[in-house]
Amino acid sequence: MGGLMTGALQELIERSRRLGTDPRNTNYAGGNTSAKGEAADPVTGQPVPLMWVKGSGGDLGTITEAGLAVLRLDRLRALTGVYPGVDREDEMVGLFDYCLHGKGGAAPSIDTAMHGLLDAAHVDHLHPDAGIALATAADGEALTRRCFGDRVGWVPWRRPGFQLGMDIAAWRAAHPSAIGVILGGHGITAWGDSSQECEQRSVEIIYTAQAFLDQHGRPDPFGPPLPGFAALPETQRRARAAELAPVLRGLASTDRAQVGHFTDTEVVLDFLAHAEHPRLAALGTSCPDHFLRTKVRPLVLDLPPTAGLAETIARLGELHAAYRKEYAAYYERHADAQSPPMRGADPAIVLVPGVGMFSFGRDKQTARVAGEFYVNAINVMRGAEAVSRYAPIPEAEKFRIEYWALEEAKLARMPKPKPLAARVALVTGGGSGIGRAIALRLAAEGACVVVADRDMATATRVAQEIGGPDAAIACQLDVTDETQVRQGFAAAALAFGGVDLVVNNAGLSVSKPLLETTTDDWDLQHDVMARGSFLVSREAARVMVAQAMGGDIVYIASKNAVFAGPDNVAYGAAKADQAHQVRLLAAELGGHGIRVNGVNPDGVVRGSGIFASGWGAKRAAVYGVPEEKLGEFYAQRTLLKREVLPEHVANAVFVLTCAELSHTTGLHVPVDAGVAAAFLR
Template identity: 80%
Template structure:
């Protein structure tokens, strides 16, 4: 029974034509064993709150006793006290119960069919949000699918659907006004087939009956820019838009130039339709009641676009506060923030925002769903989403507030975007992994693109998609264009950049008389010039965002300590050390803090030492290369070897919030080298 349910759920959830991410739920009824009496008991297995059908596993199912669930019908106090019924579901759980039951549990338990699917397909929602939805449903399906008027999800909706199923014995499901579809069957295969029949029949109906230009005629000058041009413009706008969208709380961004969005924004009706907002509760809980829409063509000057976005953002915040005040009651939760979750830029694409990358990406995906819904509804009728007051009731639902309150406390770097140079190995890899572990999204930059990809994949291994946690950037920090392109890639991936780690480096150990100008230039190009180029480009992004930021230089004790046979490396590190002081003084007014870390020689796990530097330093000190780490440890006060993880710890200490008033500082991570004490 459970295996069948999971297989059906995964198949339905894997196809975005059937339902959106984390949207909908499925169930099965069957017989289990009462753990107390040992006798048989009728059970309901149903997808729990917050899960995703495409990846659903047994642990994501709530398991309830059907007798107790159905007994709630006799004590249901009425629609005005719907919320009490969700708490009552907890008293119907079987054994440990599995996942927390969702608001849709009653729909599944009260319908008598053994298998029930509730889904949010674009084609189904298009009919559900059409002004003539009831008539169109009858035209499309005849008696096989029944129209159910909008009702907020809950126990009463479950009673309504159960009554329809009883009274229409030939029906295979319903269109839920403003919401989605529900289908059922005597077997798992029958329920799945009925769900797909509703979805595919609706899609064919819209395609065959729909008019050619549902969004109205094209608007001159609002067509899509060429791909490279629009992505360059998106990268330039992303930090400004992210800063505006983070006025109340810091957000991570996602950009898409999906054809559906670009086509929508290129036609005359998009301002009217966007203002109506989305309809399916899953959609507007992620996208907010409506998006912010730029009303300038894509070739408008960037300065004019920036000024207009600031004006529109201020108006959006005023409108959202007015929306809240129109509908809030004394017991409504406080307003959660007045910034947009979706920003639409004609000819360029869509920027979506959330507390983390996955949330931002899913919000964007949901708005693409909404565009498809509007297209379908306008093709055969007029798009007519649920009333604004109903949207508010769901957005500020006490149950939704309780779900948010149950979420774990964010990690220290949640919402921050880091860019780590030399991130493909050694110290850079350790820093990238540690920042990601503490909640940051990370752009792993390295001249070796394959190494950067490997570290990004390592970071993303625990995520649904690697790109929700990390992206790889192939960039040589000595090349001005590659640096700009690398940071633009980070801005496109996550909306901007908050935390820079200038770690890229190399070393050539030679006495003064053997040091060539090429040796000197290479080391200064990578460390002095490279850090300058990265910091300069990052400062542009950070000042556009207006969110402050951190720039951390991985310098060296050699920037302070004068060791032998090390003129080029030591001088380059001293240059980096003074860049810290200079930039701290210059960027402080923008809230950008600039600090440094001075490690001693990091032998184990170091790309520099593995590349020949270790052998040369071992020769200078007259010890075997295999014992160089131990040699360095013995010359320190603590007699301990410095590892990449120790440097990463220092970067975290500087950026995770506890040192919020510290800038221009160098932290030694050298286990105590007295000659390198800062004075």
């Protein structure tokens, strides 16, 4: 953009953020705003008319200057002279690039024409629930007239594009006193001579529509309560959700791996507890921003929440098979020779009465946003049914947008997924040392991470360091406690849908000669490393088998599992136990596609919680070196003369789990810089 910053531009950014951060106005990445003004041409120095408009894929609530496309308004409007008609309107999107001004900026979106062709200095296009409720009502045009009189008009449904921009511009020219329009099946557009006036008009339309629905709507838009379908008590509800999440994630990942998100808000539970929810859910969503994320319709369980777990899981499998068959038929009904290939037949939204909603996507944010959009859709259905009958756009129109060549091109521009994208990792002892390094590396490679540690404060710090709840959550987990282990995996299921990659890293050590080693010393180390790894691996296997997506279990063992060092009997024996668990579980779980491998580090001194807690001082005393020189001592006894650091162990975990070693299980990888006595035999 050449660093341009005009008053109009600054006002646009501030207005966009205010509108975009209020969910009553629009949803994440939904809608777009624009402002028109003048700036100097970088070549001639002469003022030229410009339009700043939110670019493709941006979010109003967090928009910056870089998220705006900047176009020459005179050139954009000149495109009306070469417009080839609605049958070829997609060609116009490529011409927007020839209207761009300056360097940088975002790619122009499909709604660019709506903003540029309107004879108004400022334009807002938003997707408020109240506005879409009127837009999707069977008699939406008449309701719009009742609600707004002549102040707001009605533009019938048309797929976003150049023709819709021309339609709105023509309507505005014929009704100069109006402040905006309801777009049939879609949303609202408002305009103003100033940024303040435009924003005030957008808010006026939204609040007036909501007040109309509140005043004239019937109290039971979703029909009477459905016997037996009331929400379960919270504790019971979330326990059932944790049981179902891995099963549903596995089903939703039939075509490609997905991350899950769970929602049990009152909006969802109330919808599913009433008699009309099956009919309304089958109609699907209407606003393009909604169904591009939620798919044409959700999968809805038709059993009450009191049904047994086995019966529920079996029924979900049947419904999933039927959903895939139906989706394939939907594709075949509408696809033609130019349609992109079917992208996948699995649902993005699964509704379970009495429990809540499960949403799925390529990453956590996508899954979460899909769920948020379906909540918007429920609100839209409530509003439309309260004053009329919910009547979304026809299925054929939904297909035209879902399999739009422009949408396909947008998907093709997305960056290549990272190696661990759509995988969920749980790392024990993840709050410090080796565990922290592993958690950070797995997250950097695209995984969602559950940072599990007995010390909740350190786990929380690492989760925050990774980037927040769309990337990582913290979980208090003592691996010796069966209940806490189960709760840790339940937290993973509720946050991300399940678990694919588990790292048994929690550990400690007490360095004593045999004759000074107490039974408490022995029991403590075996409880944490031998028993703890068993408990974690057993729960991991339960989740992974339920998912039917395979998985990885990695043990952070030690060179001491095979190397007999001095004054180390309890620690070495516990590590040897872990090492053989790798072999035993690899043999048992291979039939489920679950790979089990180990990493055998040498002494990791720097950054290690074990060494910092006194183990380092004791080992230094055993070897007769100053504690601060222990890392150097370990390095000099290796073949490579290199010190082992936490990130080196993390590297090995990544290599074992990134699919490059897809046919490897039961392996122990030494990360010891070469200790000949610890070579595997």
